[in-house]
Amino acid sequence: MRPPTFSLSLTQPFHRLEHEAGRVFTPGHLMGRMPVTMSGAAPVKAPSHLWPGKIKDASMTARSFRTLDGIRGVAAICIVAHHMPQCFGSWLLSAQMAVDLFFVLSGFVLAHVYEPRFRAGMTPLHFLRLRIVRLYPLYLLGTTLGILQAVLMAQYYQGPDIWNWPRILPSLPFAAVMLPAPFDRYLFPFNAVMWSIFFELAANLIWVVFWRRLERTGFLVAVVIGSGALLVVDTFLFKTTAVGMGWNTFLPGFPRVVYSFMLGVLLHRFHGAVTLRRVPPGLLLAAIPVMALLPLGAYGQLFCALVVLPLLVLLGAKSETSGMTRLFCEKTGAASYAVYALHLPALAFFSGLLLIFGLQIEDSPLLGPIFIVLVVVGCVLLADRIETPMRQLLSRLIPEPAPSAVAVDRKGS
Numbered sequence: 001m002r003p004p005t006f007s008l009s010l011t012q013p014f015h016r017l018e019h020e021a022g023r024v025f026t027p028g029h030l031m032g033r034m035p036v037t038m039s040g041a042a043p044v045k046a047p048s049h050l051w052p053g054k055i056k057d058a059s060m061t062a063r064s065f066r067t068l069d070g071i072r073g074v075a076a077i078c079i080v081a082h083h084m085p086q087c088f089g090s091w092l093l094s095a096q097m098a099v100d101l102f103f104v105l106s107g108f109v110l111a112h113v114y115e116p117r118f119r120a121g122m123t124p125l126h127f128l129r130l131r132i133v134r135l136y137p138l139y140l141l142g143t144t145l146g147i148l149q150a151v152l153m154a155q156y157y158q159g160p161d162i163w164n165w166p167r168i169l170p171s172l173p174f175a176a177v178m179l180p181a182p183f184d185r186y187l188f189p190f191n192a193v194m195w196s197i198f199f200e201l202a203a204n205l206i207w208v209v210f211w212r213r214l215e216r217t218g219f220l221v222a223v224v225i226g227s228g229a230l231l232v233v234d235t236f237l238f239k240t241t242a243v244g245m246g247w248n249t250f251l252p253g254f255p256r257v258v259y260s261f262m263l264g265v266l267l268h269r270f271h272g273a274v275t276l277r278r279v280p281p282g283l284l285l286a287a288i289p290v291m292a293l294l295p296l297g298a299y300g301q302l303f304c305a306l307v308v309l310p311l312l313v314l315l316g317a318k319s320e321t322s323g324m325t326r327l328f329c330e331k332t333g334a335a336s337y338a339v340y341a342l343h344l345p346a347l348a349f350f351s352g353l354l355l356i357f358g359l360q361i362e363d364s365p366l367l368g369p370i371f372i373v374l375v376v377v378g379c380v381l382l383a384d385r386i387e388t389p390m391r392q393l394l395s396r397l398i399p400e401p402a403p404s405a406v407a408v409d410r411k412g413s
Contacts, residue, residue, distance in 0.1 A: 066329040067281040067319040068105060071312065073332020074288045075101055076339040079193075080372050082292070083344060087361060087368025095292040096242035099196055100260045100305045104313050106200060107264020108271075110207075115215075124208045125401035131204050133398065135197055136178065137390035138341040143175050145345030146190030186246055191344055195245045199253050203261040214262070217269060224262050230255035232302060241301040260305070267310055271317050281319045281329070287312060331380050338379035338387060346375055 075098040081088050082095035114127060153163040171181035171189055180187035180198060188194035207214060214220045234252040235241050244253025291304060321329050350371055351361050361367045 065317050065319075066321040066326050066333070067284055067316040068109070068313070069333025069336075070281060070285050070321070070325070070329030071288060071316050072102065072105055072336045073329065073334075073339075074285050076336040077332070077372060077376065078289055078292045079340060080343045080347075080375060081368070084347065084361070084368050084371070087365070087371075092289075092292045094294050094296040094301060094304075096240075097291055097296070097301055097304050097309070098288065100241065100256070101288075101309050101312070102196070103200070103203070103257050103260030104264040104267070104309050107203075107207075107261040107266075108268045108313055108317070109264075110204070111265040111268040114208075115211075118208070118211050118215075123401055124205075127208045128201075128205065129398055129401065131201060133391050133395045135201070135337075137387055137394055138338055139178060139191075139194060139197055141386075141390070142191045142341040142345055143188070143194065145342070145349070147172070147175070149345055149348045150190060180247075180250075185248075187250070191341070192245065193340060193344060195253070196257075197341075199244055199257040200261075202254070203257045206258065207261065207265065214265070217266075220262060220266055220269070224259060224266055227255045227259035227262065228306065231259050231305065235298050235302045239298045241298065241305055260309075263310060264313065267313055267317075271314055274314060276315060276318055278318055278320065279315045281316075281321045281325055284312065284316050284319055285329075332376065334383050335376055335379035338382050339375055342379065342382075343375050346378075347371065350374075 078092060078095050078098055082092040114122070118127075147168070150163040150168050154165055154168060157163070167184065167189070170183045174181045175188065175190055178194075178198060178201070180195075181189055186192050186195070187198060214223065230252075231241065234243060234255060238249060238252065241256065243249035244256055291308065294300070296304060347361075354361055354363075354367070359367075361371065
């Protein structure tokens, strides 16, 4: 029986982002600026000709889970601070746990939004088209800024030869189509954090192709347990859960994302049947920087991935917001994907601008917080004024799959 439905600058190049155990964090925020709306009501079936379109499902508009938006937004801000060690030091030792949090949130939210659509006949091609339209515009903008920075450094930077044309040119075709660059140590050298978007899309593909099997809760639990076991093995081998951003940890990135994403799907399936005491949203939001500040080590990170993060998502799903807290959650959640996708190239150009005035970002303790505020506010404005028109344009450019396209497999094959 199915349960109820309910830092980088012109003087600090990209190679500084190389993976170090417990040190470097690159997130994947995968849900972007989508307001999270959920309900315990059973989904209403809709004919397949509605896809891609609006499902007539009261459960998708009954109430919003703004605390999850706020969790996502605060995690994105922690990411920015983590990538600015010249301003904030090495305090955020465990900030890489936010990437796992993003994957869990992604599975939770996408299960809410799309599982009713899959049951109504939405095809894998329709789903993947919507995901590309959602993720690609900011990916393209962040990557373009990263390419511009690389070209400027190759042409004018007088320091170490970090960027040069033999490194730039072979990576361009792969960057254009969101594929890892096979000739570089990083999967996405122009904007290193985009590795998690690649793994997010990989998890999305696995989910939609095998959804009819994963719809069976027993099979989904087996996938979560199996991928979780592989995550445990990888943690013992690599002494960290922060894997996947470079070719040296590419394969372990798959258990990491599959476990977290499928766990989010499983949590969504059962969250309506779980009774938990409601926690004030402010405490849940504060838990994220506290977790990032703790020197967890490899096994502490693993404990967080297996226990703390799922509990945080469940508590966030049951938490209510109001007033200024609600506004904060709405705005930071809406901007979180843009903050993630653009903060590294923005930091590079901000640092370059300071150099024009003879300053460096570490010269004043105020410059780091000022940059974070500028990025968040700028991304809040960008979300509606630039990102939405870009997605609308891309939606017109990518043709809709033919109505005869094979629907999500109904036989579980």
